[in-house]
Amino acid sequence: MAQDDLYRTVVLERARTPRYAGPLTGADRHGEGSNPLCGDRVKLQASVDAQGRIAAVRHETRGCAICAASADLMAERVTGQKPAHVNQLHAELVTTVETGIAPEGLGDLSVFAPLHRHRSRIRCAMLPWSALIEMLNDDKDR
Template sequence: MAQDDLYRTVVLERARTPRYAGPLAGAQLHGEGSNPLCGDRVKLQAGVDAQGRVTALRHETRGCAICAASADLMAERVAGQDSARISQMHAELVTAVETGIAPEGLGELSVFAPLHRHRSRIRCAMLPWSALIGMLNDDKDR
């Protein structure tokens, strides 16, 4: 399966039937992000353990398929990770969507690499990540 076909398949599947959508009971962290240019909005809720690792992440996304799929894949990928590793994953995803080359270890998030050819859609994929990084940074400031 070609990278573009895989991209379309994963994005459509995750947008139609997200695995990590909805509220998270007992969430300690809350964050949100929006893109006023296209109307995408994402709300995040996370549980964290005593070591600062994300134990669970859920999203409520109103937006395009790319944004919804990115939020869902992100929620799956960050479980069990601390903010340093999440920041690293974020940087790796930025590299992938800007260059079209997915760093090794990015996993299923590498499906967003073809967005380098569609610059206007990069924001859609990155909005959930920006909300997550902001939420984690806000938590550090408390």
């Protein structure tokens, strides 16, 4: 399957039937982000375990398919990870959407590589990640 076909398939599947959408009971972290230019909005809830790992993440996303799919794939990928690894994934995804080249190990997130040809859509994919990074950084001050 070609990269663009895989992109369309994964994005549409995750936008239509998200696996990590809805409220999170017992959440101790909250974040949100919005893009006033297109109207995308994402609210995140997460819980962090005693070892500092993200135990669970849920999202409530109102926006395009790219934003919704990105939020859902992000929630899946960061579960069980420490914030330092999340920052690394974020950096790798930024490089991927800017260059179209996904590093080995990015997994399903590599489906966003074709966005490098659609610069205006990059913000759609990155909005959930920006909200997550901000939420995790804000919690360091607690």
